[in-house]
Amino acid sequence: MTSSTRAGTTDPAVNTFQVDLRGLVDLLSHHLYSSPRVYVRELLQNAVDAVTARRAHDPVAVIRIRLSTAGGQVSIEDTGIGLTADEVHTLLATIGRSSKRGDAQGLENARREFLGQFGIGLLACFVVARQIRVVTRSARTPEAPPVEWLATDDGSYTVRTLPDEARPEPGTTVFLEPRPGAEEWTEPGRVEELARDFGSLLPYDITFSAGDGIERTLTDRPAVWDREHPTPGARRVALAGHCARVFGFTPLDTIDLDLPVAGVRGVAYVLPEPTSPAHRAGHRVYLKGMLLTDHADNLLPDWAFFVRAVLDTDTLRPTASRENLYDDETLAAVRDALGARVRDWLTELAAGEPERLAAFLSVHHLGVKSLARHDAELLDLMLPWLPFETSDGQVSLEEFAAAHDDIHFTRTVEEFRQIAPIAAAHGLGVINAGYTYDADLLALLPAVRPGIKVTELDAGAVTDRLDPVDTGAELALAGFLATARTRLDALGCDVALRAFQPVSVPALFLDDRQARHERDRATAQDGADSLWSDILGSLRGSAPRARLVLNHNNPLIRRISALPDAELTGTAVESLYGQALLMSQRPLRPADTTLLNRAFLGLLEWATHSAAQQADPEDDQK
Structure with a gap:
């Protein structure tokens, strides 16, 4: 990086990024991020990481994060660790070395190394900003003067030192000036909405002001699933209200998803209406309190398509865009553990709350059938509850098996509809296996109920009856x-x-x-x-x-x-x-x-x- 400005000088010098900034902004806005809205998340993340570092350096420091809008600009102030002029230069130079246009892995590596500092997160603000101005003062080097970093989207920036009164206390303030066409993203209502969405579970109090002098708190901790409630009923009501706000439906039931060893805590909401097994559910995931995505489709096993989950994690790895979860071995282990928790919930209902289980299965028996295909123990447990269409009517598999030692099945709905009246009149036990998963479960039935014979319906069996x-x-x-x-x-x-x-x-x-x-x-x-x-x-x-x-x-x-x-x-x-x-x-x-x-x-x-x-x-x- 070419630079003639160092701490202690007052005249600004024009410098050039060691990256193709226009190309980087294009990469961020069109290929890495799904929407310009993520700039608010990056501002919050930088501030949170800065105050986290300050708290580690000085445990008694006063922590404050303020987001505001005024005069068409967006600003965020924190009392975090701050930076010196040399650190600003070093961070920008590092981005130039580790980021390659079109190289998402390089961007991800830079993000992991400099998360919350002037790394890719700050440059991401150029998706809406024409100019970014940063005023910062280091808490590690309190004798160093404040520093101003001013960058524009033409690929140039300046660094200069400021008098002490420009920033008396350590911390950082970032000012964004929107570029033409991006003003909608810096409107006060939009900024507050995005900040609440992204940062409601962050570990520090964050306030917002729209230039009217009134500060409103954006954070809402602890998470609804971690709060104390006077009764279990009151907790269910609170969770139902949260589900309605987040997903737009009142849940049929709720399942706690608590995996302390994996650093995961949250809740799964059971859909009140049937859904297709092929539908990819979108789950809401927070990473250390920061909203990562509303569309995580790899968080739970495919068979758990009947729930929508909300959880916070501090162990799972985000993708380069920080808009989804990276599908690695850790996520696979967490996915299996969450699936086991849903399965345990079903077991608990079967053992102690049959009415709740019956209400659940009346809507989502397909999901349980999908799971039972790979779990003989669960199939054995669910036999009294799983409904099947049979020649005796809509009955559970266990009830049907008790009435018929020899069970026949058809592979198509049409074949069953033709034979069912005749089979019923002549005592022939026939099950319609033309629906999803039913044929697989019937194949497993002799293993969990020895002595029962299951065969596909043939012409001879019908004729003989x-x-x-x-x-x-x-x-x-x-x-x-x-x-x-x-x-x-x-x-x-x-x-x-x-x-x-x-x-x-x-x-x-x-x-x-x-x-x-x-x-x-x-x-x-x-x-x-x-x-x-x-x-x-x-x-x-x-x-x-x-x-x-x-x-x-x-x-x-x-x-x-x-x-x-x-x-x-x-x-x-x-x-x-x-x-x-x-x-x-x-x-x-x-x-x-x-x-x-x-x-x-x-x-x-x-x-x-x-x-x-x-x-x-x-x-x-x-």
Whole structure:
């Protein structure tokens, strides 16, 4: 750094930063910081660090931090450690050596080394300032005169000594003159709002004045979760009010997040309404009392998407912009510990406050299911409470398991909706595993409840539970069943006759995963060239085929089985197959689409032909 000014001289000398200041400001404002609002945080942080250093140097020193606005300028005064002229030069020169344009790591290193001094934090004020003026006096060297440091955004600065009366006591005052276009950030209301937001939990009293001579306290300590309250109910009310102010909702419940070993203290608020598991929650994090971010999305495990947390930490590492947490091993350990605290809260509710747990699960059972996938102990604990959609209605998994030793499940909601009424009527225990996490939990059920068998629903299991038709009646329909099987054989579908409820269902299409794989293989083989067709043909196995179960109780089935015309019977069976396939929500293959079209046109032709014949029977005879 080039400089001709040292402590003891009075005439200012013009100096040049050892950085490209315009480039640095561009980097800060467009690539490092998300908003110009952070300049208030940097002013507060510099002042807090300065008075912290002063308190360490002189424990009985009077500590004061005052933020004010007047005449369009922003100023902050502290009774901190202060600086000499040589220290001002040294700090600026250090920034020049350790900061590289576009090198965020260099900026972060400089910040960690000179946090709260005239480092990157002070230069960050250029995102709103045209000029920065600093008047400072050192507490370590009280005989040294006050120093003025005046910098502009064109990349130059001056340093000069001042008479003693310019700053009689140690400390620093920083004055910011806004640059054109940035005046909105220095308006009194905006400055006070930002200062309260960033600094309400700082360890020193901070006041604000808007030039009217009235000083208002910005800090509000201790944090609401650390305050003494007359009763637990009063504490819950206070926390609910804090949540409403910070997040805009009244929490369903609160969870204390106290990790003294990790230097973390705070609270998690349970959302009052369901939210998507894919939603990335934004948590509010303070670093040593200074607001770091409202959008920390890596603070809690992904499964804890049902809470919003507010906490203060003195151990976690900020990113270069100091607007989020650096995802390192320390944060990973804290994240696991916070997740364990949420899990312990659930355990405590299950053990002693079932009503609160039931209210929570009625809204956020997905979050608990997500956690229970990886925690068999928690799954065992939550079984009496976790709701599932079953053929017995909406019941807990434990209640359903007590009623059914053999549990079947469907992988899609549509398949369950089709089979549920029939399963319920015939005592078949079926669970809808088409919802998020349910299939994973069912796979774990035998491990926590030995003796329970869980299998995917297959056509054979359903057919075996349906009432068989009297042998004589089935023999009387042998011709009809033969026609039906012949028509559907090319589609890879068998036909069975059963009597089941509800009577309104004429036919039921059933298959399982193996049958679906075989259908997909056959479809791919039909559309492949000769080489792939041979290969796919060689993969054909003995997998069970899909099955169309005809309901002998249904009047339509009885009428169709009595039709004298075999061709019309076949068309009607194809129509039943198509309708059952559509009801099962299965994707249609080209062959299925062709069959549906043929059956529809065939029935339409038969209906119009019959109507014409009835209208003019003589014409039909001709």
